[in-house]
Amino acid sequence: MKxxxxxxxxxxxxxxxxxxxxxxxxxxxxxxxxxWINIKFLISGMGDTILISVIAAALSIxxxxxxxxxxxxKKRGWRLVNRIYVEFIRSIPLLPMxxxxxxxxxxxxxEMGLNIPIDPFxxxxxxxxxxxxxxxxxxxxxxxxxxxxxxTEAAQTIGLNYLQTMRYxxxxxxxxRILPPLANQFIYIVKMSAFASVIGMQELTRRANELxxxxxxxxxxxxxLILEYLVLVLIISAGVRxxxxxxxxxxxx
Amino acid sequence: MPAQTQPRSTxxxxxKGVNKWFGTFHVLKNINLSVGLGEKVVICGPSGSGKSTVxxxxxxxxxxxxxTIRVDGVELTNDPKSVAAIRSExxxxxxxxxxxxxxxxxxxxxxxxxxxxxxxxxEAEARAMHYLERVHIPDQARxxxxxxxxxxxxxxxxxRSLCMEPKVLLFDEPTSALDPEMISEVLDVMVTLAxxxxxxxxxxxxxxxxxxxxxxxxFMDAGEIVExxxxxxxxxxxxxxxxxxxxxxxxxx
Numbered sequence: 001m002k003x004x005x006x007x008x009x010x011x012x013x014x015x016x017x018x019x020x021x022x023x024x025x026x027x028x029x030x031x032x033x034x035x036w037i038n039i040k041f042l043i044s045g046m047g048d049t050i051l052i053s054v055i056a057a058a059l060s061i062x063x064x065x066x067x068x069x070x071x072x073x074k075k076r077g078w079r080l081v082n083r084i085y086v087e088f089i090r091s092i093p094l095l096p097m098x099x100x101x102x103x104x105x106x107x108x109x110x111e112m113g114l115n116i117p118i119d120p121f122x123x124x125x126x127x128x129x130x131x132x133x134x135x136x137x138x139x140x141x142x143x144x145x146x147x148x149x150x151x152t153e154a155a156q157t158i159g160l161n162y163l164q165t166m167r168y169x170x171x172x173x174x175x176x177r178i179l180p181p182l183a184n185q186f187i188y189i190v191k192m193s194a195f196a197s198v199i200g201m202q203e204l205t206r207r208a209n210e211l212x213x214x215x216x217x218x219x220x221x222x223x224x225l226i227l228e229y230l231v232l233v234l235i236i237s238a239g240v241r242x243x244x245x246x247x248x249x250x251x252x253x
Numbered sequence: 254m255p256a257q258t259q260p261r262s263t264x265x266x267x268x269k270g271v272n273k274w275f276g277t278f279h280v281l282k283n284i285n286l287s288v289g290l291g292e293k294v295v296i297c298g299p300s301g302s303g304k305s306t307v308x309x310x311x312x313x314x315x316x317x318x319x320x321t322i323r324v325d326g327v328e329l330t331n332d333p334k335s336v337a338a339i340r341s342e343x344x345x346x347x348x349x350x351x352x353x354x355x356x357x358x359x360x361x362x363x364x365x366x367x368x369x370x371x372x373x374x375x376e377a378e379a380r381a382m383h384y385l386e387r388v389h390i391p392d393q394a395r396x397x398x399x400x401x402x403x404x405x406x407x408x409x410x411x412x413r414s415l416c417m418e419p420k421v422l423l424f425d426e427p428t429s430a431l432d433p434e435m436i437s438e439v440l441d442v443m444v445t446l447a448x449x450x451x452x453x454x455x456x457x458x459x460x461x462x463x464x465x466x467x468x469x470x471x472f473m474d475a476g477e478i479v480e481x482x483x484x485x486x487x488x489x490x491x492x493x494x495x496x497x498x499x500x501x502x503x504x505x506x
Binding site: 148150151153154155156157158159160161164168169172173 | 312314337340341343344345347349351352353354355364365368369370410413414416417
């Protein structure tokens with residue numbers, strides 16, 4: 001009997017039936033003025049989370065392509081440049097890279113006599129873009145390699161140079177294979193942007209941390225935080241699926 | 254046709270002592286071949302004999318390691334300028350057509366003239382329609398390649414090469430990927446081109462076509478030119494046993 005009660009205890013706790021002192025959903029109850037203020041405080045981090053992610057993704061898409069192209073070269077030296085970049089960047093955990101960019105990079109800039117301050121926002125953007133670019137480079141490489149060699153040859157025989165061949169023949173075909181995994185990668189960026197909280201960026205996670213310190217309601221506040229990311233990611237997923245459908249229907253002509 | 258009696262200086266294509274290795278595999282062994290302006294050369298031989306590689310060396314889709322290749326007097330070197338100059342004189346038709354699937358037939362034809370030659374869209378389209386009429390499919394201009402039959406696709410590919418107005422056309426097994434009933438529509442176009450005086454190097458097993466248009470027959474085996482001569486001699490009294498065996502095999506049915 002006692003054992004049964006012990007088993008029932010966590011269930012009771014989750015259903016909110018245990019003593020009121022362990023639960024505090026009031027901190028984020030939109031019906032009370034205090035709860036509403038807290039919710040607004042938490043959700044207003046959404047803008048920075050989205051902005052950091054979007055800018056980082058845009059940079060990563062450009063840098064990734066620039067890194068991918070030498071990886072497709074016939075010359076071994078160029079391929080080596082690509083391999084070193086990808087393997088090196090891919091092996092650095094995000095958090096150490098963030099510290100290096102935010103605390104270390106300004107010192108290098110200073111030594112070089114450059115006055116380029118790095119605030120938490122750009123520190124996060126640069127780190128996320130850099131870290132993600134190794135993965136986007138691999139996505140580009142796979143997508144471009146999946147286009148038959150004959151396409152490049154045909155483009156060469158009608159006089160197109162390398163950049164024209166990429167721009168008018170290869171990339172338009174590769175893009176439908178590249179875009180879905182690229183969009184998927186965006187989901188990772190959104191989630192990884194939580195690390196920006198560590199260097200003081202007041203995005204979603206930082207705000208949740210700050211509120212936990214003052215309210216001491218970690219379960220409730222972090223639950224809401226998780227739901228915020230869930231909503232963001234679900235929206236992106238829907239976008240990815242829409243994109244895939246559109247690409248698919250394009251293919252059929 | 255006065256092709257064989259052309260003086261040396263007007264050779265359209267000249268290969269002298271060309272050697273090529275894929276790794277340690279000796280694919281081309283001391284190839285000597287000259288093609289006069291307006292001359293039609295048909296190259297045949299068993300698969301893996303290097304016949305496609307010869308053709309692909311002429312417009313630098315493959316690099317030769319020894320010997321010289323001249324097209325219209327210009328020597329093919331590693332200098333990108335020489336490669337570009339030669340490619341602008343040489344058109345190529347592939348076994349797998351290699352049309353650009355994301356573009357319409359008309360766009361396939363105008364891409365080179367617009368991007369590589371700097372023609373205006375309307376000039377390029379007028380030229381494209383002219384050549385589509387020559388290959389008897391002007392009504393397919395707005396379609397995608399995937400909506401056409403194999404024979405139609407190959408004719409579009411021929412028209413695409415013609416739009417660059419090359420001095421020489423290379424054909425790499427142009428009918429090998431086609432269903433039997435579509436072979437003749439492609440060969441008909443090629444015969445017409447030949448009759449109009451186009452310089453052509455054709456890798457094919459279509460011996461009826463060869464008899465009809467070839468000024469010079471070339472038989473290759475194991476990377477070397479084994480037999481070479483005018484078609485009457487070549488088909489009538491082949492000297493080498495390898496060539497006799499090959500001809501008896503492909504002319505059996």
